Amino acid sequence: MILKGSAGGSVLACALASGLLRPTAAFAIDWNKTGFEAKAVADALKHIGAAGATESAEILIKAPDIAENGAVIPIEVTSRIAGAESISLLVEKNPFPLLAHVDLVNGTEGYINTRFKMGQTSVVKVVVKAGGKHYIASREVKVTIGGCGG
Template sequence: MDKKRREVLRMTAVLSLMAATGLISEAQAAEWNKAAFEGKSVADVIKSLGGNAAEKSGAISFNAPDIAENGAVVPVAVTSNIPDTEQIAILVEKNPNTLAADFIIPAGTEPFVSTRVKMGQTSVVHAAVKAGGKWYVASKEIKVTLGGCGG
């Protein structure tokens, strides 16, 4: 219970700081998709993001290490070659919260994201892409030698 409280406090602080510095408006901060970040499975997260199911796609380039020496900082990069990409999400199956990151891709911009995610253990990681109202996915197992979620 204490872990959830800390996470809520952390997210509130981050959103407040972003709103205060003008990175996002207060209305955008209030609209973040809490249900998606609380999803416990890939299917739950895709549903919370407005999809029914995700179809496998070879048009998604998903770059991540095969082995992560430190689960606290696992580099992940996703490029979508699917026309009209609207959103890119990164999901880690065995994390306490499956959705690790969610990016809205504005029209006319390159559908590419690069970030670092935290992984508590070896898991399948999914790059989910929303394009034309449908969800597509590419997956990869990443082995973690040192846990990052409290390990």
């Protein structure tokens, strides 16, 4: 079945309302299963196409130097690289290092703000894809045990 219309959103809404599509099928997108299942940073970087990423000071990472609660660590990433296409977050010592991958649509500001979990002190890596190239920046976040600064 082919759905046509001048306003793609209204056609999609009609298809959902009429039961032609399930919401999960309509809004599901392909995701990088192998990247998220990788157990090593190098493998995760390879699966997102960023194995040879170039270090960049144009990626700003705002995260606490010391996190007293590794279960909820805030992070804010701003990319000053023009034409950012995606932003990925990785944590070196997590069992599955690739935490998030956000695709940005044309003209979207290269910015994300989220929270993540770490079991131990580790390096957080941010990869930005722009103009078909990958750029990377890193920052260590220390996780204290019991909030006692150790």
